[in-house]
Amino acid sequence: MADRATLLQGTLDVLVLKSLALGELHGLGVSRRIEQLTAGTFQVTPGSLFPALHRLEREGWLASSWGRSETNRRAKYYQLTRAGRSELRREMGAWKRIAVAMSSALEAT
């Protein structure tokens, strides 16, 4: 179970980084973008999303600033830092290798 929890946390981190690859988003925007990217497979609850956003920000992979939303509500926007982009590249490479290995393992007879 512990391995599974670790895997899920890593999954969420890379999904958050990927969701911000195109530009800055507020918390709800990140959540909706992840749903869109995974075709609804992952629905990130605020209880997982906000700790992940703050953790990634403290790691120096995200930066935040206050701005106005489309409904003119003051909201905190997150964006990738340069370190975050290189981390996303690194994580994407690692996940591709894992995906290939897992699919070949599961398809093996």
Add this chain to the structure above:
Amino acid sequence: METDRRRDVVRPRGNVIDAARALAKLRYRCRDVIRPRLLDWELDEELDAYLDLLTAEKMAAGMSAGDARRAAVAELGGRETIKGLVRSQRFRLPDGVVGAYGDARAALAPVARTAHAGAVLTMTLGLGISANIALLALQRSLVDTSTPAAHAVRSMASVTRPAAGATTASQSATHVAVNDSTLASLVRARMETAAASRRALLRAAAAERAAAERPTVSPNMVSPPD
């Protein structure tokens, strides 16, 4: 080989990124320690914004304002739980350091609340330092010219200096001359005393030697006849 060459080229940029990330982490740690209340307030504001945006989204989907709000609150879940999870990721100093920092903040809070606290503090320090310098200068000028203690100190200092050519001021030269003659008379007296003692000792030693060399003859002793 291609990869290695590319890595060599990319490495300096990687160092810059690492340095920027380290600086960002340090900045967040400082904020965690110095402004925890501001971070709590910002987190509250962020969760409020999430709730408002979610409500607006649900209203746009056709829900009434009340239903949309209720659904948004339910979707957000336990607000305090989320805040606790976020807070648990903040950097924390050891408890002893936190306590000392809190005490110092509490002690300085009344001072910091006054509008011109900085100016008052600077002026107090400036006046205090200036007053100390002025008092020391005054004390030095008075002590150097008038008190017997200053004379004594200066005399001792002048005795230790070589007499000839060591001073240029006439007053100092007089001091040197006076003290040199005093010192010479003291040395002379001391040498005479030492010489007298030495002479007395020599005399006593000579007398003892003479007494030892003289033959002692007892009246009972008679030399035997040959």
